Amino acid sequence: MSADPRVSIHPDSEVLMAAIAARLITKLVDLQDTHGEATIVLTGGSMGIGSLKAVADSPASRAVDWSKVNFWWGDERFVGSDEADRNARQAHEALLAHIPVDPARVHVPGSSDEFATPEDAAADYARQLNEAAAAEHAADMSDDRPERPGNLPRLDIVLLGVGPDAHVASLFPEQAGIRETDLAVVGVRHSPKPPPLRVSLTLPTINTAAEVWIVVAGEDKAGAVGLALAGANPVQVPAAGPRGRSKTLWLIDANAASRVPEQLVRKAPSGA
């Protein structure tokens, strides 16, 4: 069963990034208290990377055992591994370089240095996900976290940014990636936002996550956010598609919220 979206609106992007960081740290600590480890899927983009920087800047981040966090990416740019465009490089600079991660738990999609095509890198990433799922099943058959398909590992939290065109991960409106239902990971060509070649988890893969957090700031995203929350078709508005199994949380700033349907906005109690 997937969860209806909940929307939490913060005054501006600075407050939003701090709030996302605080939620993330708390969630990771809770998951580790209960299960010993946690798995997060990172996103690129302004809010995704800004929030990681806010995590790094928070003294509370030391409450997380970062050596027991598994990192995956929702999408990656298919360019050289050292290119500034790489989501993983930006995440490394913002957070991973400042915390004691276990390199064996950091799963970055392949680059154009390693693979000839984005489709090859996507197939390799799907294989890595399969391997992680098999290792999880072998380690603990009694896991009580939300049900997941056999060929994917448990994904506790998927973070997603949203582009002004309503893309999430590297799933763009009307393109093949957003229509994909068989593959876990796709190679993307002709991304309208540079660089054109990318690798992306598909919507069915994203929607195996226990929780999906969609993080968005800025007036230029208000139309996309409004359409997504009004229940548009994900083929035209990819941001309408992601749904966590137990939670779908939109964490947005006031500018991005200006076209959110009235009934989804939580109002402060009158007289408060």
Ligand SMILES: O=C1O[C@H](COP(=O)(O)O)[C@@H](O)[C@H](O)[C@H]1O
């Ligand atoms: O290209 C990408 O864009 C989106 C949104 O980025 P933003 O800078 O407009 O916030 C991001 O979520 C995705 O991971 C990234 O590859």
